[in-house]
Amino acid sequence: MDFLEIDSINLSFKGRQVLSDIYLRCQTGDIVGLLGRNGAGKTSLMKIIFGSLNAQNQSVRFNGKYTHQLFKTLGAINYLPQNGFAMGYFSFYDLIQAFGLENRVDEFREIEEIRKNLNQKMRDLSGGIKRLMEIVTILYTNNSFVILDEPFSHLSPLLVEKLIPHIKEQAKFKGIILSDHKYKTVMSVCNKYYLLSSGTLREIEGEKSLADYGYIASLT
């Protein structure tokens, strides 16, 4: 079982403290949900964990070993950024081939939207289908942890429903950290949820806590 520990994360931008003394632990089997308002620092935190952003102070440990840029540790982590990462000239097949997943193509074909667009260039696809393909690629890549930044944005409810079993299936073999504004979906997928507000990370129990901390107006 692999584990990832992040602590003492302090990040400030132009004098504003964005993240303050953050601690987070994730291990194989965990699906950790990060919630927070726009600008709360969710993306920054995920980038710090991944290693593409340096905080003023940070400690990221993979299986107990300190690492400065986690993405450089072989087999450790993959990251799905908010705005996508795949070049327009890639088809889904090219992408999974680059990530060494071509032997799983039959599994991916089970998703209708993928089967129909397997060899279409990303630049010719709708934003939702492109997003789905990127998520599936990152999710299935052979690494211990996956970070998904807003995986459900751009996806229709039907695609979100199709994606959730894949996230749960992959969580049997890896730890997943995801963030999204669709908090009900996040809460239905994850087994741990955290709310990032005023620079601090709080573990929350349920929707009531979200209302208590002002993330949602009231329970509906």
Add this chain to the structure above:
Amino acid sequence: MEKLADKKMVFVRKWLIGMGYFFREYTMYNLIFTYFAIDIFLEGGTASYSYIFWLKIFGFITTATIYYWSRKKYFYFFHNFGLSIRELFISAFLIDACLTFLALILSNLIYQWIF
């Protein structure tokens, strides 16, 4: 031992694929400077080495700057292959330098053969 060898193979595979895509993208921007380098070399011969050197440095910095600002989000693709921005540009620079050197030798041979 076998596991370590497997890990090394995965590392090499990832590095080659990641660098391959980066260089393919980057070269498209950088080719024009290589073309001018060949032109200067054929005109001036070995006396033009210093011009070629500075032209390539200028070309590299220009294309690297354009690439960095225009295709910033795609760096995550390469990070997912374990490559940092610094590694990408340093490796691209070294590969480009070797290819330019080979291109100069080859174009000189072709030039001498034709004329």
